[in-house]
Each structure stands twice: as structure tokens, then as C-alpha cells.
Amino acid sequence: MTEQIQAFTRIRTTFSLQQADGVHIPFQNGIPVPSFDCQDRLKLDLGGAWRKQRFKADHDFSLSERDEHWFVQAVAEAEGRTEIGFDDSGWETIQLPFPENQIQGKEAAGSSETYEDGVWYRRHFELGMEWSGKAVTLHALSISYVADVWINGKWIGYHEGGFTPFALDLTPHIRIDDSNTIAIRVDNPPWGSRNDIIPAAAGTDFFNYTGIIHDLYISGSAPCHLSRVDIVPVDLRGNLRVTAIVENRSGSAVQAGLHGSIYEADQNSDAFLGSPYASQIKGEQASWNGELSAELTLGAGETKAAVFNICVENPHLWAFWQPNLYVAEFSLHAGGEGASDTFHTQFGIRTIETEGTNLLLNGRPIFLAGIARHEEWPDSGRTASWDKIRDDLLQMRDDLHVNYVRTAHYPNHVFTAVLLDRLGLAAASEIPLWQFVREQFEVQEEKRLSDQMWREMIFSQYNRPSVLMWSTQNESVEVELRTVYNKRLVEDLKTR
Known part of the structure; x- marks a missing residue:
């Protein structure tokens, strides 16, 4: 086994930018990277009771390329754990999302178990007939550190990195009006044990939680749907560049009509601090000049971008403690009447x-x-909720009178930036590249996982006015390769 593992190359990154219609569209695991903003679509929250079993992980194997050899060994190692009929009745039960580490709920050092290794998770779920004909997507907001996912015995993808969200296409693999089985293999190598993970340094001054940390859910949308809408304010006069990414996940060509509107956000609504859904904070319709409609033809499996340049009249600017926000609403009509x-x-x-x-x-x-x-938090580790995040940020703004929050040293739950927007608090968001030395930068010059994390962070926070700065790293001591790395990411941000 050792010789076989040594023959494997390092795990490949899964994120790429692909050009279409003059736009660099982010792709990951074969689909355009979706927005992680909450949408009014079919949704199945996978939070709740799961079965789990710890195991001693082979970290070299977990971090090797997903090639034919890997799958052969994965089947042997799993010993049926990925299969529908596997008997997991002897496994422990855990309520997810929640760290695998045992937590005592004390505000004291050493109050959480320092478990850094492997764990299998399994559960069953059902999708009713309302899911028939839908594009079905798994959204994972944080799994630490390497996650491989199986649905009904079929491997559907993987992700490396414990702090950034990712998505997988479940459409070909799910069963409608029947039971489905999801199995997730997680491996969290100890920090300081190897140079090809992020963070890589021993003694990192934050905690290495293992497991399914943040929300995990399944969404259902029309086969031809909006994956994301990215909005860039060009100037203070209200000029905006709006890019809508439309994905056709069906096997047929589609004629689609895209129509958009802009609304002012209602800061007085209960939902403004009570709900992450942008649709629930819509106020009066704004006035704008320009076109927010387009007719698109998409081939089977094709993704297209529609770019609009508009100007919001008499814009209300977002600033410190002045959470003036807008809501963009788009509808996509394809293949029949109705949105x-x-x-x-x-x-x-x-x-x-x-x-x-x-x-x-x-x-x-x-x-x-x-x-x-x-x-x-003492009682949940790094597992966050809307209410917990909101209460922290309100205390910072109202009691400490801050105007700026550094989300050190890693991207926070996607709700954090949504709430920062709504509280008028600025932020710097950072990927968890911490105190890298030359050997660790050398690995990333080849592997480029740090580049992937950078893109995952930016595209998951793209429309957040609160994020004034994105940080590439913290306290790295290597100078030459740190400069090469920083210049590459700046160029990536400016040109793509």
C-alpha cells in the first residue's frame, strides 16, 4: 500500500475560471459555482441526526489524486460504508452541523477535544415528487478538512479546505419519492503534520475543528436556472455592472427570457436582522436607467453570462453604520408559461x-x-447560526462602537457578511494561510490550493459591500515566494 500511495500525485484543485460571453465564469466540480445566498427554492436542510464512525485515516491517501487507483482503494477502505444497504445501526448518533470534537461548553483553554483524524458520516433522506425534474444541488458551507461525498453508493465529488463553501450536482444520482443515502468521508490531518495543507503550521493560534462544521443542505431549481448574479458598483453615481450566470443543466436546448428589477432594502422590516433571505427585505422599487432583460439560447449542459450596465438614480450609498442596501431580483422564463x-x-x-x-x-x-x-463559541465550537452571529456583531457595534471587523483568520459563515452589510460594519476577510515558510509556499506554487481558497472566498462574498478587503494570508515569514504569491492573486483579482 505504501508504494502505491507514493505513486499517487497530489490531490488536484477543483476550481477553475472558464470564459463565456467575454466573462470569466467560476466553475467547480463540473458546475458553475452557485451563489450561497439563501434563495426561495426547494430546500432540504440536512441538519439533524446522522450516524458517525471515527477511523484512523491515511492522510496520504486522502490527499492523493482521485484516479483509478484511488477509487479501487477507496472501495476497499470503505468496506461498504458508502452503500445504501450498509448497516450503520452500531454507529454513534450526532446532531449536525457540529464539530466532531467533543465540546464541554467551557470558556477555557483545552475545553474541546483535540481530534484531528478521520470520520465517516451517513444518513437517509427523502425527496418528494415536487423534486421531480429539478436540478438538485448539494451545498456544503464548511467541512473540515477533506470531504468525499457519495449518494446512493455513487461517488459524486470531493473538496479540500475546512473554511470555504462548495457545491456538488446530485441530479443524476438522487431518487425521487424514495429513500436516498448520503455518505461523507472526512479526513482532517493534524496541523503541522505536513506542508501541503492549509493551515500547515503547528501551533496555529486558532483551533482545528474536524467534521461537518456549517450548514449542509440540498436545493432544487428548474433545470435552466440562475446560478449567481454578481454586481459591481462602478462609481458613486449609481452605475452598476450586473452579471447574471445562467446554467442549463438539462439535456436539451432551451430558449430563456431573463428579466431583472432593483428594489431598495427595507431597513425597518423584521427580516432585516431576522432572516438571511434577500427576498424578505425588499422595499420600494428603485428607479434605474438601462436594460435588465435578455433573451438567451442555451445548448444542453451549457452555461451563459448576461452582462448589464445600468444606473440607479439618486443612489443611497452604503457606509459605516449606514446600511443602505438594494435587492436585485431576477426571473428566468424557460420552456413554458410562468417564471x-x-x-x-x-x-x-x-x-x-x-x-x-x-x-x-x-x-x-x-x-x-x-x-x-x-x-x-463555548457550546458549539465553530458551528455558527444566524442568531449567534447577529448577537456577536450587535454587541460589537452597539457596546464597543466599532466600525470594522476582521474575520480572522479564515472566511466566516456566509451569514456573517450578510449581517455585516445590514449593520453597516466593514470587514476584511482572509483565507487561513497562516505563517507559511518557504517549503509550504513551494508546495502551493505547484498545488495552488491557496489560489482556489482565495477564489472560493471572493465568489462566496461577491456582492457584500461590507467586505472592503480580502486578505491573502497572515504573518508568513517567507519573503520571496510570498511576494510571487501575492502578485499572482492581485493579478487574478484585477483581470478576472
């Missing part, structure tokens, strides 16, 4: 620039008075 899909996202109009040593928000120099916040 086959709808999509909502919140966004803000603001600019961020530098002038000498000054950082300018909306053209004015700003002073950042803030704190660094770890996403962690």
Missing part, C-alpha cells in the same frame, strides 16, 4: 480606493476602529 426560476441577492453601492496612505470609502478617508473576531 421557471427566481433569484435574489442584496448588494450595496459604495467605492473603496486608496490615495497615498489613506483608505477611501466613497471618496472620503476613513479610520478603521475595529477588532479581530474568531468564529467560535
Whole structure:
């Protein structure tokens, strides 16, 4: 086995940018990267009781390429755990999402079990007839650290990285009006044990939680649907560049009509701080100049981009403690009467620039008075909820009077930036590349997992005006390769 493992190449990254209609569209695991904003679509929350079994993981195997040799060994190692009829009645039960580490609920060092290794998770679920004919997608907001996913005995994909979200297409593998089985193999190598993981350093000053940390859910949409809508404020006059990504996951060509509207967000609604759904904070329709409609022809399995340039009249700018937001609403009509899909996202109009040593928000120099916040609680570790995040941020704003939050040292739950938008708090978001030395940068020059995490972070927070800065790393001591890496990511951001 050792010789076989040594013959494997390192695990490949799964994220790419593909050009279509003059736009770089993010793809991962064979589908365009979806927005992780909450949508009014069919949804099955996979939170709740799961079966779980720990195992001693072969980390070399977990981090090797998913080739023919890997699958042969994966089948042997699983010993039937991925199959529908496997008997997991002897396994422990765990309520997910939640760290695999045992947590005592104490605000003290050493109060959480330091488990860094493998664990299998399994559960059954049903999708009713309303899911028939839908494109079905698994959304995973955080699984630490390497996750391989099987549905009904079929391997559907994997992801490396414990702090960024990912999605997988379940459509060909699920059973409608019948029982389905999901099995997830998780391996979390100890920090400091190897140079090809992120973070890689021993003694990292945050905790290495194992398992299904954040929300895991299944969504159902029309086969031809909106994957994401990315909105960039061009200036303070209200000019916007709006890019709608439409995916046709069906096996037939489709004629689709796309129509959009812009609304002001209602800051007085109960949903403004009570719900992550952008559709629930729509207020009055805004006035804008320009076109937000298009007719598209998509071939089977094709993804297209529609780009619009519009100008919101008399825009209300987003600023510190002034959470002026808008909601973009799009409908997609395809293959019959009625809207086959709808999509909502919140966004803000603001600019961020530098002038000498000054950082300018909306053209004015700003002073950042803030704190660094770890996403962690005594009773749930890094597993977050809307209410917990909101209560933390309200305390920071109202009691500590901050205007800026550093989400150190890793991307937080996607709800965090949504709430920062709505509270008028600025943020810097960071990937967990921490105190890298030369050997670790050398690995990433080949592997490029850090580049993937960078893109995953940005595309999951794309429409958030609260995020003023994206951080590439923290406290790395290597200078030469750190500079090469930083320049590459800056170029990636500017040109793609």
C-alpha cells in the first residue's frame, strides 16, 4: 500500500475560471459555482441526526489524486460504508452541523477535544415528487478538512479546505419519492503534520475543528436556472455592472427570457436582522436607467453570462453604520408559461480606493476602529447560526462602537457578511494561510490550493459591500515566494 500511495500525485484543485460571453465564469466540480445566498427554492436542510464512525485515516491517501487507483482503494477502505444497504445501526448518533470534537461548553483553554483524524458520516433522506425534474444541488458551507461525498453508493465529488463553501450536482444520482443515502468521508490531518495543507503550521493560534462544521443542505431549481448574479458598483453615481450566470443543466436546448428589477432594502422590516433571505427585505422599487432583460439560447449542459450596465438614480450609498442596501431580483422564463426560476441577492453601492496612505470609502478617508473576531463559541465550537452571529456583531457595534471587523483568520459563515452589510460594519476577510515558510509556499506554487481558497472566498462574498478587503494570508515569514504569491492573486483579482 505504501508504494502505491507514493505513486499517487497530489490531490488536484477543483476550481477553475472558464470564459463565456467575454466573462470569466467560476466553475467547480463540473458546475458553475452557485451563489450561497439563501434563495426561495426547494430546500432540504440536512441538519439533524446522522450516524458517525471515527477511523484512523491515511492522510496520504486522502490527499492523493482521485484516479483509478484511488477509487479501487477507496472501495476497499470503505468496506461498504458508502452503500445504501450498509448497516450503520452500531454507529454513534450526532446532531449536525457540529464539530466532531467533543465540546464541554467551557470558556477555557483545552475545553474541546483535540481530534484531528478521520470520520465517516451517513444518513437517509427523502425527496418528494415536487423534486421531480429539478436540478438538485448539494451545498456544503464548511467541512473540515477533506470531504468525499457519495449518494446512493455513487461517488459524486470531493473538496479540500475546512473554511470555504462548495457545491456538488446530485441530479443524476438522487431518487425521487424514495429513500436516498448520503455518505461523507472526512479526513482532517493534524496541523503541522505536513506542508501541503492549509493551515500547515503547528501551533496555529486558532483551533482545528474536524467534521461537518456549517450548514449542509440540498436545493432544487428548474433545470435552466440562475446560478449567481454578481454586481459591481462602478462609481458613486449609481452605475452598476450586473452579471447574471445562467446554467442549463438539462439535456436539451432551451430558449430563456431573463428579466431583472432593483428594489431598495427595507431597513425597518423584521427580516432585516431576522432572516438571511434577500427576498424578505425588499422595499420600494428603485428607479434605474438601462436594460435588465435578455433573451438567451442555451445548448444542453451549457452555461451563459448576461452582462448589464445600468444606473440607479439618486443612489443611497452604503457606509459605516449606514446600511443602505438594494435587492436585485431576477426571473428566468424557460420552456413554458410562468417564471421557471427566481433569484435574489442584496448588494450595496459604495467605492473603496486608496490615495497615498489613506483608505477611501466613497471618496472620503476613513479610520478603521475595529477588532479581530474568531468564529467560535463555548457550546458549539465553530458551528455558527444566524442568531449567534447577529448577537456577536450587535454587541460589537452597539457596546464597543466599532466600525470594522476582521474575520480572522479564515472566511466566516456566509451569514456573517450578510449581517455585516445590514449593520453597516466593514470587514476584511482572509483565507487561513497562516505563517507559511518557504517549503509550504513551494508546495502551493505547484498545488495552488491557496489560489482556489482565495477564489472560493471572493465568489462566496461577491456582492457584500461590507467586505472592503480580502486578505491573502497572515504573518508568513517567507519573503520571496510570498511576494510571487501575492502578485499572482492581485493579478487574478484585477483581470478576472
